[in-house]
Amino acid sequence: MADTYDIIVIGGGPGGYVTAIRAAQLGFRTAVVEREHLGGICLNWGCIPTKALLRSAEIYHYATHAKDYGLVLNGTMSVDTAAVVKRSRGVSAQLNTGVGFLLKKNKVDVIWGEAAIAKPGEIVVKPPAKSVQGAPIPAPKGAKEAGTYQAKHIIIATGARPRVLPGLEPDKKLVWTYFEAMMPEKMPKSLLVVGSGAIGIEFASFYRTMGAEVTVVEVLPQILPVEDAEIADIARKRFEKQGIKIFTGAKVTKLDKAADSVTAHIEDGKGARQTITVERVISAVGVVGNIENLGLEKLGVKTDRGCIVIDGVGRTNVPGIYAIGDVAGPPMLAHKAEHEGVVCVEAIKGHHPHPMDKTMIPGCTYCHPQVASVGLTEAKAKEAGYDVRVGRFPFVGNGKAIALGEPDGLVKTVFDKKTGKLLGAHMVGAEVTELIQGFVIAMNLETTEEELIHAVFPHPTLSEMMHESVMDAYGRAIHI
Incomplete structure (x- = not known):
């Protein structure tokens, strides 16, 4: 027994x-x-440990941008990797x-x-x-x-x-999986991330914030491939503004390893080739x-x-x-x-x-800016035969976002025009990984646009953008 x-x-x-x-x-x-x-x-x-790393990067980001908030930090900011x-x-x-x-x-x-x-x-x-x-x-x-x-x-x-691709086999020294990427002995000065899903983008965001020169290579034409194309495009522009180099529709064909660096051979979809040399490579091509x-x-x-x-x-x-x-x-x-x-x-x-x-399982990527979504993208909804209404509300129209110093981002909602059913919600911007659950609950309760429009959202909060996005889908947005 x-x-x-x-x-x-x-x-x-x-x-x-x-x-x-x-x-x-x-x-x-x-x-x-x-x-x-x-x-x-x-x-x-x-x-969990990646969120702890990203929190350290977030604090470092705010400290190095203290002047933007009217603050002066005396002394030198540095990263203690250990x-x-x-x-x-x-x-x-x-x-x-x-x-x-x-x-x-x-x-x-x-x-x-x-x-x-x-x-x-x-x-x-x-x-x-x-x-x-x-x-x-x-x-x-x-x-x-x-x-x-x-x-x-x-x-x-x-x-x-972690999935292992031929030619990108991790060796724990120069070519990492997420295991090694979470425990660097020192911060690399340059880094190549192969794959732009949630894992790859989170590490790209972390290391870039910590000062590394970061390049991302994605074989598909869009980074964050499972996300709505409009949201992924906004995220890409933000990443590139931060200094992350991004190649889409491209693949790494070969890695040449030296004592303490790697030269990657990159080929795009048209056959054009180039090489870059970095200190470390992270293979993030799925699991x-x-x-x-x-x-x-x-x-x-x-x-x-x-x-x-x-x-x-x-x-x-x-x-x-x-x-x-x-x-x-x-x-x-x-x-x-x-x-x-x-x-x-x-x-x-x-x-x-x-x-x-x-279809009701939310997905979150904890990069900067954050990305979160649930349900069908606009493209997938149309492919499924829905006649859709799409609402959008930008962070720059929200008082709380401006007060936070986070005016870049978008909340997007997709509805079935015939029934008012919420088919999907997609966000990029500050704290959207905490906001998405509101739409998750709404979808599970089979909430329509009418019920969401008549709900009272607190002010001033980022959540007001969720309300405005719904109203925008029906021509009723107030603050844009």
Whole structure:
């Protein structure tokens, strides 16, 4: 009985531990298997520590622009790289400890090691291999050891890892993934970022603010490829104004490594070639699901393009085996993983939750300026056959934005002209990652433009731009 559970979750990242806690709340005897870090990549090497780094960059930016706010800072501003990294790692460590506490509080057992599914209802856990930093990580106090465990329901939440392209293989010294980019021994004077998704743009923004010469290369014609084209174009102009060099419709064909620098060969879509030499390269060309060594092939679990195929509530094609989070496909976001896990265990309990609706999952990029969105872009809405109304409101028309010294940005809304349904919302500018949830809630409540127009937004706030954008879609904007 001691090694038998109702639910075992493989993976202790944000999707895995939230799933395990919700399962325990529902009365299931639950365990989570983890080989390296409670909290997973997001808490330890992704979402959280990068935000700590970006916060340091933000403070540095404001300090070096104090004169813009009527302030004079005496003395020389400089970056203490070791201290910046130490703070970031400390934030992760604090939250890692917190996850362990939450699991213990909810009576979720932690099994320390690497799991494989021997057959439906049974997993075999081996001692953990070396961590991403090269050494085994000690098990948390009270964790169960490797062995064979049974569970009626097995939920795979093994996350994802950086995608590696031929010729761009990371070497931890000159060519980095996000692991190395979060722990630089010193700030590079120049940097090439390959890929302009959220990870690439966040690192480009961080290092540029810290003083590095930054170049971004994106194979697609638009940076931030999943975002609305108009928003991405505004963001690009802001990045370029900051001094970031951006090449779109281009690819890195070759890297020539020297002792302490890299020469990158870049080719655009028309065949034109050029080279740039930088101190470091960050490969940010996406992530790939961790589906290997789980026994999926032997069990006949269906996969597609490196991800496990599931239905709307996390079930695979094999009874008793489920998947959630990055390993179950895009969008590969922590909040998607958490919600997907909750839906999965509530379905197992028989609660009949609403299946995951991926069109209502917000996306945020914490660069400067910030970018946030939910729902369909204007182009995607038109492709889907909607006759649309589009509203826009610029930051420069908002009193709070001007007072903050952040007058650059845009709030954009997309509505179905026929029904007034909010199809999508897209933002670029200060604090938009905190604003987007208002539109997320509105979409989940099936709010129409009429209800949004009649809502009273507080003044003076940035949120007033959300209201004005909606009104602009219907010819009623006041402040433009």
